[in-house]
Amino acid sequence: MSDVATRKGSRDNATVGKNGADPVNTRALSPIEAYRANFQHQPAAPEWLQSLRAEGMARFEALGFPTTKNEDWHFTSVAPIAERMFHVAMTSESGISSEGSTAGMVARADLKRFTFDQPAWHTLVFVNGEFSPDLSSYAGIGDKVRVNSLAKAIRSGVGRPERHLGKIAAFENHAFTALNTAFIRDGAFVELQADAVVDEPIHLIFVAEGEGEAVSHPRNLIVAGPNSRATIIESYVSIRDSCYLTNAVTEIALGDGARVDHYKIQRESEKAYHVGTTQIRQERDSQLHSFSFAVGGSLARTNIYTSLDGAAATCTLNGLYLTDGVQHIDNQTSIEHIAPNCPSHEVYKGVLDGRSHGVFNGKVYVHPEAQKTDGKQSNNNLLLSPTARVDTKPQLEIFADDVKCTHGATVGRLDEVAMFYLNSRGIGSETARMLLTYAFAADVLETIELLPMKEHLERMVLSRFADSGS
Amino acid sequence: MLEINDLHAGIGDREILKGISLSVNAGEVHAVMGPNGSGKSTLAQVLAGNPSYTVTQGTISYNGQNLLELDPEVRAQNGIFLAFQYPVEIPGVSNAYFLRSAYNEIRKAKGMEEVDPLEFLDLVEEKLKLVDMDESMLSRSVNQGFSGGEKKRNEIFQMAVLSPRLAILDETDSGLDIDALRIVAQGVNTLRSPENATIVVTHYQRLLNHIIPDFVHVLANGRIVKSGGKELALELEEKGYDWLQNVDAGAGATA
Numbered sequence: 212m213s214d215v216a217t218r219k220g221s222r223d224n225a226t227v228g229k230n231g232a233d234p235v236n237t238r239a240l241s242p243i244e245a246y247r248a249n250f251q252h253q254p255a256a257p258e259w260l261q262s263l264r265a266e267g268m269a270r271f272e273a274l275g276f277p278t279t280k281n282e283d284w285h286f287t288s289v290a291p292i293a294e295r296m297f298h299v300a301m302t303s304e305s306g307i308s309s310e311g312s313t314a315g316m317v318a319r320a321d322l323k324r325f326t327f328d329q330p331a332w333h334t335l336v337f338v339n340g341e342f343s344p345d346l347s348s349y350a351g352i353g354d355k356v357r358v359n360s361l362a363k364a365i366r367s368g369v370g371r372p373e374r375h376l377g378k379i380a381a382f383e384n385h386a387f388t389a390l391n392t393a394f395i396r397d398g399a400f401v402e403l404q405a406d407a408v409v410d411e412p413i414h415l416i417f418v419a420e421g422e423g424e425a426v427s428h429p430r431n432l433i434v435a436g437p438n439s440r441a442t443i444i445e446s447y448v449s450i451r452d453s454c455y456l457t458n459a460v461t462e463i464a465l466g467d468g469a470r471v472d473h474y475k476i477q478r479e480s481e482k483a484y485h486v487g488t489t490q491i492r493q494e495r496d497s498q499l500h501s502f503s504f505a506v507g508g509s510l511a512r513t514n515i516y517t518s519l520d521g522a523a524a525t526c527t528l529n530g531l532y533l534t535d536g537v538q539h540i541d542n543q544t545s546i547e548h549i550a551p552n553c554p555s556h557e558v559y560k561g562v563l564d565g566r567s568h569g570v571f572n573g574k575v576y577v578h579p580e581a582q583k584t585d586g587k588q589s590n591n592n593l594l595l596s597p598t599a600r601v602d603t604k605p606q607l608e609i610f611a612d613d614v615k616c617t618h619g620a621t622v623g624r625l626d627e628v629a630m631f632y633l634n635s636r637g638i639g640s641e642t643a644r645m646l647l648t649y650a651f652a653a654d655v656l657e658t659i660e661l662l663p664m665k666e667h668l669e670r671m672v673l674s675r676f677a678d679s680g681s
Numbered sequence: 682m683l684e685i686n687d688l689h690a691g692i693g694d695r696e697i698l699k700g701i702s703l704s705v706n707a708g709e710v711h712a713v714m715g716p717n718g719s720g721k722s723t724l725a726q727v728l729a730g731n732p733s734y735t736v737t738q739g740t741i742s743y744n745g746q747n748l749l750e751l752d753p754e755v756r757a758q759n760g761i762f763l764a765f766q767y768p769v770e771i772p773g774v775s776n777a778y779f780l781r782s783a784y785n786e787i788r789k790a791k792g793m794e795e796v797d798p799l800e801f802l803d804l805v806e807e808k809l810k811l812v813d814m815d816e817s818m819l820s821r822s823v824n825q826g827f828s829g830g831e832k833k834r835n836e837i838f839q840m841a842v843l844s845p846r847l848a849i850l851d852e853t854d855s856g857l858d859i860d861a862l863r864i865v866a867q868g869v870n871t872l873r874s875p876e877n878a879t880i881v882v883t884h885y886q887r888l889l890n891h892i893i894p895d896f897v898h899v900l901a902n903g904r905i906v907k908s909g910g911k912e913l914a915l916e917l918e919e920k921g922y923d924w925l926q927n928v929d930a931g932a933g934a935t936a
Contacts, residue, residue, distance in 0.1 A: 632768075
């Protein structure tokens with residue numbers, strides 16, 4: 212409550228931006244009450260969505276924001292998010308500009324540095340969660356593929372998003388997913404028909420832009436039909452160094468034999484808050500290759516949850532998080548082995564500097580029917596400063612008897628013997644530190660099959676540690 | 682070139698070198714021999730500037746400079762090279778990148794232009810032949826997955842590329858079969874010149890059949906207990922080290 216009090220009389224008391232068409236007066240409301248007020252203020256939607264949103268809102272209100280007493284949030288306090296009164300981010304609907312576009316807020320040139328220098332990639336841009344056709348280009352994506360803004364699909368009913376929406380991303384016990392569900396409005400909707408193969412990656416760029424502390428709830432749905440294949444990248448970026456909350460949810464359904472390579476690139480502003488959940492359901496023989504790169508945000512949490520529902524489905528969940536200053540970056544993964552004969556491989560690495568705090572929590576559940584499971588999980592962390600901290604919690608729960616599972620976690624500092632080895636060859640301590648740090652991180656980047664992505668991230672990592680050599 | 686005078690050094694409170702004096706001139710090869718625990722490797726590490734060791738007394742002068750004041754990378758830039766007894770694995774850094782970085786750092790320190798990857802490749806090709814290594818090793822991570830022999834050959838390869846003034850080989854012969862030993866020795870001999878000096882630290886005499894030393898020093902309990910010519914190595918081979926440790930005890934030196 213104290214937070215509300217201190218905010219009284221501040222520049223904006225409304226939860227809609229100052230250009231907003233319908234400000235909701237939140238004077239004297241708690242943040243959760245303010246979400247409720249904004250929830251009720253949403254434009255009308257089809258009945259199925261109204262009721263899905265209502266379920267989400269009800270769950271969110273029942274759960275409230277998680278506290279550190281919640282096992283899943285034990286090392287991450289979301290108080291800075293829970294106590295803040297975020298505006299609904301400005302979009303065209305809130306009256307910023309001409310119909311159907313957030314044009315003018317973001318220019319193509321602003322996004323260039325986030326595009327991996329790959330103009331041929333199919334690109335969908337979302338500004339504050341809302342699809343921006345002007346900034347997007349995906350012509351020639353192929354006729355077995357349908358790419359749409361979720362808002363448009365909801366309006367038109369094309370592709371019937373209600374078949375999957377809210378059915379993969381569980382919100383019974385996940386407050387942020389429930390909150391996102393309460394505010395489902397827009398995001399990407401990608402449908403791959405059976406046997407569709409998309410050669411170029413589909414890059415979804417979520418840009419946060421605007422004044423004040425705003426929240427957006429991007430919601431994505433990817434449905435990959437049997438034996439289809441695509442690479443999907445979600446980038447979360449900001450053009451300015453502003454404070455906002457992104458609360459994103461992506462649902463992915465992988466049909467029999469489908470393969471999706473999924474990259475999540477979290478490069479939010481240093482002042483931003485980010486909570487993002489990608490939840491996947493995998494049918495028989497499907498393959499998921501996930502890579503999560505997290506470098507932005509003052510408080511960021513990425514959840515990658517997959518469920519191996521069909522026999523011989525495989526998943527690789529890899530990730531790299533780099534933290535500095537007072538950043539807090541939390542990664543949670545969950546692999547549910549439901550069906551037999553499924554291999555799952557996971558490597559997450561973290562490099563932590565300054566007074567930053569990293570968290571890794573990886574769960575692998577092997578259900579009783581999931582015989583012949585082959586699960587490998589590891590998490591390795593490198594602490595570059597005495598004040599950096601990491602909490603790592605690999606969890607393995609096995610209820611089947613014929614499985615092969617290993618897991619492990621390490622936390623270490625730069626190897627002094629290796630430092631001396633480099634020094635003894637004439638390489639100064641700064642360069643040696645950079646080289647060893649880079650080498651530690653590069654090892655997991657090696658697993659990235661998408662070459663431009665791999666090279667881009669390698670350059671990013673190299674320049675980051677080259678600059679922070681002091 | 683190198684003047685060591687009454688050098689005392691150790692790790693923490695444990696003194697390992699208890700007053701070493703040694704003088705090495707350009708063009709000379711010195712063998713430092715001795716039983717396990719005599720301080721041979723400590724001497725090599727201290728010369729290279731390993732920060733785990735503390736020098737408590739004595740001086741080391743290298744080409745007129747106070748060596749003990751120099752950071753290890755500066756020593757390397759000034760021409761000191763240590764071939765490690767246990768070469769370090771560095772996953773994620775290729776041999777090519779590692780060695781080119783080292784080469785360029787040394788050139789920079791001398792005020793010379795850096796070389797680009799292609800120039801560097803030209804330059805290392807013949808050095809690879811010297812140690813009988815394939816070019817493919819350049820793209821592998823430093824020493825990762827290398828056999829014992831490959832690691833030692835990599836040390837000599839690095840030495841050949843960096844062409845030091847003073848090379849210190851720390852037990853380079855340990856764990857080598859006779860073929861690898863010959864390759865390593867050949868590498869070292871090729872690099873011998875009137876301007877350079879080499880200190881060969883070894884437990885066994887057999888390396889000295891291939892690298893003929895000008896002087897042999899025997900270390901026991903952190904002191905040089907005997908110095909002589911190459912024939913001293915043969916005498917050690919025959920008699921072992923015990924008689925010299927007795928000499929040391931007889932001199933009333935240590936516990």
